[in-house]
Amino acid sequence: MKKILLIVLFLLFGFASMQAGELKVPKDAKDPLFNWNVNKYGNLVCMIELKNGKKAYFSSVKSMMDFYFRPWYYEEYGAKTDKDIKKMVVQDYLTGKLVDAKKALYVFGSRLIGPKGDDLIPFADRTTVKLFEAKYGGTKVLPFSRISKGLIKYLDI
Secondary structure, three states: OHHHHHHHHHHHHOOHHHOOOOOOOOOOOEOOOOOOEOHHHHHHOEEEEEOOOOEEEEOOHHHHHHHHHOHHHOHHHOOOOHHHEEEEEEEOOOOOOEEEOOOOEEEEOOOOOEOOEOOOEEEOOHHHHHHHHHHHOOOEEEEHHHOOHHHHHHOOO
16 A cells, blocks of 8 residues: 555656756756766756855766765866865755755665666655655665765766
8 A cells, every 4th residue: 555655646746857856057067077968867967066166067976976086086176175065966856856965865776777877866855765766666775974985986987
């Protein structure tokens, strides 16, 4: 019965993941890792704002986390460490609502893949995680604190 209720709720949400979320992304925003326009990736799009005022937009959590773990690699943004990051924002994959990346939950090992394969799918809370898992499954639900350089490397950027 619970599974049926979750599926009904999922359908009521609609397929919000197919629509753009609340993150306002410039039309020419390019993912700094993959160098492609991020606008076609809907609710997978996320953003880092640096203390120097620069913003970087990403096509997925995986590429955003690459920036987080090695900001010095992206010289044009002027960040040396993660301490230069003012805020990180992801979108709940189902609702499109903005979430502080450090407070979000991430589903690992689902049947849904990002633009470059396996990825971490972001959510605001356990309710939307359960709705997502009813359709796409998932191996683990991780808080931000459990995401490591090793995991991002494992996801094979």
